Amino acid sequence: MLVRDYMTRHPLMADPDxxxxxxxxxxxxxxxxxxxxxxxGKRLLGLVTRQTLLVDPGRLGSLNVWEIADYLSRLTLKDVMVPADEVITVGPDVxxxxxxxxxxEHRVGCLPVVDENIVIGIITEVDLLAHLAEMMAAGVPAVRVTVRMPDVRGELAKLVTAVSAQGWGILALGGAPAPRKPGxxxxxxxxxxxxxxxxxxALSQVEGHEIVDVREA
Known part of the structure; x- marks a missing residue:
């Protein structure tokens, strides 16, 4: 599951002018x-977002309406873009x-995907959420169970064994540290x-495990 598998290939791009x-x-x-x-050659020069395209009112100062219109008409992407050396990027094999x-970590909503500074794609938070939904089979009717267990070796294997012992197949499986429950x-x-x-x-019988949520999903 690499960036290249979930990025938007050949994204729309813009000229700095x-x-x-x-x-x-x-x-x-x-x-x-x-x-x-x-x-x-699609070499990355910068990045703009809807936010960066908002003109800072401080730039307009005391310009009159005609001067503002003229200023805005001459403003180009190279004047407002985040320059390439400040853009957080990612490689396709990450x-x-x-x-x-x-x-x-960087509180950004997208990562241009580059190969030797050539833009080959872009991955956004929406792409990653879509990946999460796919991983967890969102929208596929099934019983969804959250099981809390000690964070020690072998506990997840006990859960999988309990499911397999019933002859059931696992549609999706994921996990994370229990919120506000260290260990x-x-x-x-x-x-x-x-x-x-x-x-x-079946799962209530697994020693040391607690079912904290179960639902049809």
């Missing part, structure tokens, strides 16, 4: 929130979870084609 007015229209027409700015960690891990398992009551009965 595109006017801010034109870029706003272009992004609106194409429902874009992020737009890489590239030069010859695991998606590392891309997600990078976005959280414990919450595993989420989705099982299709089995009644919720049967799942609860």
């Amino acid at each position: 595109m006017s801010v007015v034109e870029a706003r229209r272009f992004m609106g027409e194409n429902n874009l929130r992020h737009l890489p700015v590239v030069g010859e 695991p998606v979870e590392e891309a997600a960690r990078t976005m959280v 414990y891990w919450d595993a989420v398992v989705k099982i299709r084609g089995i009644a919720q009551k049967e799942v609860v009965t």
